[in-house]
Amino acid sequence: MSPRLVCGTCGLRLPRGSLRLQCSCGGLLEAHPAPSLRGVRLRAAFDRRREGDPAGEGSGVWRFRELLLPGRGPLVSHPEGNTNLYRRDAVARWAGVADLALKHEGENPTGSFKDRGMTVAVTQAVRAGATALACASTGNTSASLAAYAAQAGLPALVFMPRAKVAAGKLAQALCYGARVLEVRSDFDECLRLAREASDELGLTLLNSVNPWRIEGQKTIVLELLQQRGWEPPDWIVVPAGNLGNTAAFGKALREARELGLISRLPRLAAIQAAGAAPFYHSFRAGFRRRFRVRAETIATAIRIGDPVSYERAARAIRQTRGVVAAVSDREILSAKAVVDGAGIGCEPASAASLAGLRQLVRRGIVGPRDSVVAVLTGHLLKDPRVARGAPVVIAPRVSEVERVLKDL
Numbered sequence: 001m002s003p004r005l006v007c008g009t010c011g012l013r014l015p016r017g018s019l020r021l022q023c024s025c026g027g028l029l030e031a032h033p034a035p036s037l038r039g040v041r042l043r044a045a046f047d048r049r050r051e052g053d054p055a056g057e058g059s060g061v062w063r064f065r066e067l068l069l070p071g072r073g074p075l076v077s078h079p080e081g082n083t084n085l086y087r088r089d090a091v092a093r094w095a096g097v098a099d100l101a102l103k104h105e106g107e108n109p110t111g112s113f114k115d116r117g118m119t120v121a122v123t124q125a126v127r128a129g130a131t132a133l134a135c136a137s138t139g140n141t142s143a144s145l146a147a148y149a150a151q152a153g154l155p156a157l158v159f160m161p162r163a164k165v166a167a168g169k170l171a172q173a174l175c176y177g178a179r180v181l182e183v184r185s186d187f188d189e190c191l192r193l194a195r196e197a198s199d200e201l202g203l204t205l206l207n208s209v210n211p212w213r214i215e216g217q218k219t220i221v222l223e224l225l226q227q228r229g230w231e232p233p234d235w236i237v238v239p240a241g242n243l244g245n246t247a248a249f250g251k252a253l254r255e256a257r258e259l260g261l262i263s264r265l266p267r268l269a270a271i272q273a274a275g276a277a278p279f280y281h282s283f284r285a286g287f288r289r290r291f292r293v294r295a296e297t298i299a300t301a302i303r304i305g306d307p308v309s310y311e312r313a314a315r316a317i318r319q320t321r322g323v324v325a326a327v328s329d330r331e332i333l334s335a336k337a338v339v340d341g342a343g344i345g346c347e348p349a350s351a352a353s354l355a356g357l358r359q360l361v362r363r364g365i366v367g368p369r370d371s372v373v374a375v376l377t378g379h380l381l382k383d384p385r386v387a388r389g390a391p392v393v394i395a396p397r398v399s400e401v402e403r404v405l406k407d408l
């Protein structure tokens with residue numbers, strides 16, 4: 001049966017090869033992959049490719065191609081994925097669990113997990129004949145889109161909230177040659193504008209409303225399961241803003257179990273910043289009510305008040321018996337100091353996962369013996385202004401160095 005797009009809200013089915021990215025009812029479309037292999041045979045195919053060239057068969061995204069984009073053709077790939085799982089005793093001890101691995105998605109080519117979704121969505125856009133690409137962004141989506149548009153030779157238009165994007169991300173979007181529009185408003189308005197402008201002006205929208213972004217981001221989970229020999233951890237912890245990743249993780253886990261790649265579902269923990277926590281408020285209300293807030297947090301990548309993937313993320317939390325937590329900016333900065341101090345490093349939003357894990361352990365929700373994979377979503381250099389300490393200014397004399405050495 002050929003894979004197709006299905007509307008998550010009204011159930012409308014679109015044929016394979018459809019150019020549409022949103023349903024006329026306003027609902028989000030979802031891809032339904034139908035691989036010809038299942039279970040151990042599918043696992044074996046994935047494992048065999050992992051031995052291949054990381055820029056080809058061994059790509060951390062395209063190695064899972066049966067579950068991503070139907071059809072064959074050239075790929076717009078840098079490549080992506082093959083990110084490390086780090087184990088550091090000091091970090092695990094701080095969180096309060098013995099078995100913790102950090103999956104560092106900041107090791108993707110533009111420094112965030114967005115590249116995994118972008119390679120799939122831009123590849124699809126090129127195949128569908130797109131002439132101009134667009135996105136709204138808190139920063140990393142635009143950095144990623146700019147790079148993939150440059151590689152594909154297509155113009156890119158990015159909408160950013162004015163003065164709320166970290167310096168590294170803005171620099172990337174400009175250097176890769178995207179046309180950057182700084183909107184005098186917040187991210188939520190930027191996304192509304194980008195959706196409207198795309199509809200009216202024929203731009204291809206590369207936000208996570210684009211179903212192919214979600215398909216690519218599933219590979220974070222597929223790759224971490226594979227790195228663990230297909231033995232799921234008890235928990236997967238992820239920072240949550242617009243909820244594309246939470247939705248993608250739920251979809252990846254559902255498909256992995258249906259296809260017999262794994263036999264048990266890990267529980268998902270989605271972590272929001274307390275100043276941008278509408279999904280957390282919904283979770284506390286048993287998902288009976290959808291909240292929208294005016295968002296504020298130092299973690300600009302998750303500074304989002306009206307997350308677009310709300311419904312499918314709620315499904316991901318329910319289906320995995322997951323939880324949603326909220327952490328203060330102080331907790332985020334403490335966690336970032338621990339990740340940075342272990343020599344790994346991440347941007348502020350990424351540290352929300354570790355901060356949330358520590359809180360969930362303290363609340364007795366995650367057990368000290370549970371196995372946990374926490375996802376670090378972006379690279380330390382994305383947001384150089386959120387740095388600990390400051391340089392010491394000295395004259396060029398050894399005595400001055402000696403003075404500094406004494407207080408180390």
Ligand SMILES: *Cc1c(COP(=O)(O)O)cnc(C)c1O
Nearest residue numbers: 140241242243244245301377378
């Ligand atoms: C995009 C992003 C997030 C939020 O992911 P969502 O899918 O929007 O929930 C978190 N951290 C970083 C670094 C990001 O770039």
Ligand SMILES: [Zn+2]
Nearest residue numbers: 007010023025
């Ligand atoms: Zn619909």
